[in-house]
Amino acid sequence: MKVTGRRVLLAALGASLSACASRPAPPVLHYSLGISRADYRDYGGAKANPCDAEQRWLSDELTAINGVLARFVNGTDKLDTPASPDHAQQVELLKEAQQTLPPVLAVHENNLRGLSRCGFKDKGAFPEISRRGGELVKEARERLSSADSVLAAVSLRQAQDTWKEESPQREATARGTWCTADPKIGEATVFYARAALDGTFRWHFCDGSLVEQRAGAEPTYVEPEGLNKRDRRRIQPPRYLEAAANFPAEEIDRPPETGTPKSASPTP
Incomplete structure (x- = not known):
């Protein structure tokens, strides 16, 4: 009876491990914004646990998206300064981000939330990745929330310049x-x-x-x-x-x- 019970337990444990192993990692997704490029995975969308991911891969993916967000925030810091020589380029970056960045932000925020539940969250670079990621998500969302008013003001200035020239x-x-x-x-x-x-x-x-x-x-x-x-x-x-x-x-x-x-x- 003891042997039979042990076999049943081992079989159940093996089946459980097999089920976990059979779940593939989410596919790598590619994102570009301006001159920035990043590879990342949507763990939540694939019903996967980021804590099961290879830690080096997870670190690289989260760091890559943090980099994209940092370049976006820094690259749109002159939107309220029309006289800036970089203003036109920053407006174009904001337009692109308004169209493509929101879903990536949502995935990144969900991945960071998943990281907070991992046993290795306090190891290596993960604490800084998590802290900086949270800041950048907030800053990027604030920048996007002002996009409509910023772009409307830009459009108005352009229309007024054209009116004045004509x-x-x-x-x-x-x-x-x-x-x-x-x-x-x-x-x-x-x-x-x-x-x-x-x-x-x-x-x-x-x-x-x-x-x-x-x-x-x-x-x-x-x-x-x-x-x-x-x-x-x-x-x-x-x-x-x-x-x-x-x-x-x-x-x-x-x-x-x-x-x-x-x-x-x-x-x-």
Whole structure:
């Protein structure tokens, strides 16, 4: 009876060990972000235990993803500095990370959580890998959480830059449409109005006159350069101020407020 019982116990133990041994390690996955590359495994997704992994492999995999995250965090540290020479490159890295990094972050966080249950978690480099990994996951998530607002601001700046660059052409087109070849001095005809990015409004007149209103100030008349005395007598500033005040507000050329640039020219 004792022999039979021992055989049953050994058979059960052998079957259990065989079942554990038959479960293959998760396949190696490859990830790239910018110039960074890393190989890793999704232990949780494969219902595998990272504690059963070869410790050297696990250490290399976790370290590799930590490296990718560190380069991402450090490589997107100038997103709030548009004047930085690296800004455009960092924006592209953020765009790529927004599309591809979240699932890798989830796997890495799960692998680090699994490591915390391993008997070797306090050995070798694992304590530092775990500590640094937790920090990087948090920092990377914070960076990604701000991606929508950062990219929207970038898109808006680009749209406003395009609008500003194209403003002279819109002004020239409006002049050619609404002004005669030889406009008469003193005829207060507005052909184009623009609201600048700094909040200044300018109404342009066919005879070269200008009405300007800076933010928080009253509008003022600005006469054309080089006027002789006779032409100057023809100008009545109140007429220009009145014309500017009566110009339709919806036809003022305004900077875009979203990332879609304004392309249509205002029509007086």
